[in-house]
Amino acid sequence: MSWYQEFERWNTFTSLDPTLRKELELLQQDEQSLEDAYYKNLEFGTGGMRGKLGPGTNRMNIYTIRRAAEGLASYVESLSGQSKGVVIAYDSRYMSKEFSVEAAKVLGRHGILTYVFSSLRPTPELSFAVRHLGATAGVVVTASHNPPQYNGFKAYNADGGQLPLEEAATVIDMVNQVENELEVEVGDQAELEASGLLKWIDSEVDQTYLEKLKEVNVNPELSQFASDLSVVFTPLHGTAQMLVEKGLQQMGITNLHTVEEQAIPDPEFSTVASPNPEEHQAFELAIEKGKQLGSDVLIATDPDADRLGIAVPNTTGDYQVLTGNQTGALLLDYLLSQSEHVPENGIVIKTIVTSEFGRVIADHYGVSSLDTLTGFKFIGEKIKEYEETKEHTFLFGYEESYGYLVKDFARDKDAVQATVLAAEVAAYWKSKGKTLLEALEDLYKKHGYFLEDLQSLTMEGKTGSEKIEKIMNDFRQNPLSKAGGLEVIAVEDYTTSQRKKKDGTLETIQLPKANVLKFILENDSWFCLRPSGTEPKIKFYYGVKTNSGEESRRLLDSVKQSVNEQINESV
Structure with a gap:
């Protein structure tokens, strides 16, 4: 019709x-x-x-x-x-x-x-x-x-x-x-x-979940330093308030302050432009409250509580919102460094658009890592596979878009679990006289300055869908040979499951087919194009690594400029 x-x-x-x-x-x-x-x-x-x-x-x-x-x-x-x-x-x-x-x-x-x-x-x-x-x-x-x-x-x-x-x-x-x-x-x-x-x-499931939530904490000395941590939390008008507050309280966080204006469930999300902890404006009220209280960490969850964002004090007296990759690196390093026993067959699972920072951290602790397609369902699928085959023991799963899973009693990204672990990590580093930002800087000095970014183009309706298809086709038919001055050493096309190297040789990608293109650049850098499966958007992911933060920022801007020039020619 x-x-x-x-x-x-x-x-x-x-x-x-x-x-x-x-x-x-x-x-x-x-x-x-x-x-x-x-x-x-x-x-x-x-x-x-x-x-x-x-x-x-x-x-x-x-x-x-x-x-x-x-x-x-x-x-x-x-x-x-x-x-x-x-x-x-x-x-x-x-x-x-x-x-x-x-x-x-x-x-x-x-x-x-x-x-x-x-x-x-x-x-x-x-x-x-x-x-x-x-x-x-x-x-x-x-x-x-x-x-x-x-x-x-x-x-x-x-x-x-x-x-x-x-x-x-x-x-x-x-x-x-x-x-x-x-x-x-x-x-x-x-x-x-x-x-x-x-x-x-309702409550019977709540209580059982909260009991399992205790398994997320790993440090036996937690009770000695958790009470010293000041936490500001906002559920951004969504679902997380009850479980997050009870979860933090049962781990010993007593200095907890919820942003009252955003604790009320509100379908208009009236206090934010977007109820997304990936967007820095979502933290405005939390930052205001954090400054009043001198809080150590600000925590925000999205409306359905599967994504977590955190902000921490910086040297200028303000709060800095961490990226999903930065938070993931901090959580992962803490888990692997503080766990009493890391299984020999342990594995960390991330997605193809998540920073390589996590892989380097896992390697440092002798732990395997695996990439999946974008979407937490692929991480959940791998958890089930390893549960059945015993080939690996799941340790941590995450994606750059603020999704984390610590314990597999849930099989989707879990901001309640991630909140509890993030609070423990912040409390631990505070007991050592460091902020989370200082702990992150230590990781950069040890492993290299990984820096990532995400650009999204919203293209709604029938004409928008056609534009997104045109962009993907153009990058397939006219692939960049350089980006930001870096050589493209391989192009991965997940629709054909093929990796084409610079010399023309082909390799098979052992992942399901998807409408995704990833360009591998020299010097551990890359960028990726992926139309969203749930929103009228096409997303562009970027990752670079150098020996300094300033150099990484310059390189990231240069790579983005090269990609944006081709996008503009496409549409």
């Missing part, structure tokens, strides 16, 4: 939700926006689906949620997992609880037991709950750190990880087989509750 025929199908549907009906009437006044709402189905990809709220096949609403849940129900039935059930959690966004109930009503219509948290909970607790309750699958209704007009639906398997590629392909196929989202049947909420097919969960 054409987009207009899809619109007509909705417009003539007599039982359309009244709120969506009113929104649809307004939408008809803007033909371009109307087309964008109907020109395709909101894609259910390997990371689930995410999009703007509103009427339309390309929007998040009760009908596209029902379509996704119907596909998930078919997946659960294919595994005979109805009695083990599905766990659903949700964040503070508009319609999150309503979408969770709609999903539960679809699943219940199929006779599938569904556990739903009675109030908002972090994504990592959903991952834990799937494993704890022995469920067949899980769902988180969240759009993570996207703007307020977005929401999403992320699916998890029985291991508590985001669906790996093969399972995701099965679910995607089942979702795509749902021909008419308007006609998906749902059960009655009251009847499902009475029959026991819809169960509300």
Whole structure:
């Protein structure tokens, strides 16, 4: 059907939700926006689906949620997992609880037991709950750190990880087989509750998770110095407050100060331009409070609490927000240096766009490291593989986009775990008379000055998708031979699983196929292009290494300039 025929199908549907009906009437006044709402189905990809709220096949609403849940129900039935059930959690966004109930009503219509948290909970607790309750699958209704007009639906398997590629392909196929989202049947909420097919969960899972959280701390002397640490915490209007506060308190942090204005769940995220700890402006209120109190570390989590950002005092009397790579390096070095016993087969897992700093630190301690594709589901998949084969013991997993996992009782990035460990690291270094920034500088002096950056271009709608494709095609067909004065020594194209070296020889990349290009430069530098799987963006990642911070900054700017020149020619 054409987009207009899809619109007509909705417009003539007599039982359309009244709120969506009113929104649809307004939408008809803007033909371009109307087309964008109907020109395709909101894609259910390997990371689930995410999009703007509103009427339309390309929007998040009760009908596209029902379509996704119907596909998930078919997946659960294919595994005979109805009695083990599905766990659903949700964040503070508009319609999150309503979408969770709609999903539960679809699943219940199929006779599938569904556990739903009675109030908002972090994504990592959903991952834990799937494993704890022995469920067949899980769902988180969240759009993570996207703007307020977005929401999403992320699916998890029985291991508590985001669906790996093969399972995701099965679910995607089942979702795509749902021909008419308007006609998906749902059960009655009251009847499902009475029959026991819809169960509300909360404190029992919370308490079990908090007990497991104690395993994150590694230093037996922690209680001697934790109470001296002053921490400012902000959940950025999201889900993390209860678990983070209790987690820090049970490890001995008594000087804890939550940013009150941002402790209130708020779908508008009204105190920040973006509820993303990767963005420095998200720390403005925390920095203000930190300066008043003279705090040692500021901690921010994103709305669904799977990403952690930290800021620390610098020499100018201000606070510096660390990058995800810098935080990862500090956490990893502390874990490996302070653990009483590091298994001989221990392994650190990171992604292909995460700094090489972590690999060098792991090498220093005689620990193996492994790269996966971008996306924590690939790290979770490897954890499960090593758990079964015993080939390696998982020690730490992380990605540059502020996602960390310390203990594998969850199988997705876990900002609650990362907060507890980050507080321990800060307390430890304070007991040694150092700030986290000084500890980081020591790591640079020891291993080299690694510096990274990320650029994102947002290109929404149909024309945006076409521009992103054009940029990727141009870099494939006209690859740079130099960037920032550095020779390109290899180009990795993950769509073909091939690494082409400067001399023309080809090597096979032993990772799943993905629309990613990575250019390997001389002197341990690189850059990478990757269209986002969950947002209308194309991302450009950069990494360099020299013998000084100033030199690394100059080189990074030069590499970025070379790449940006080709981007501008492409579009």
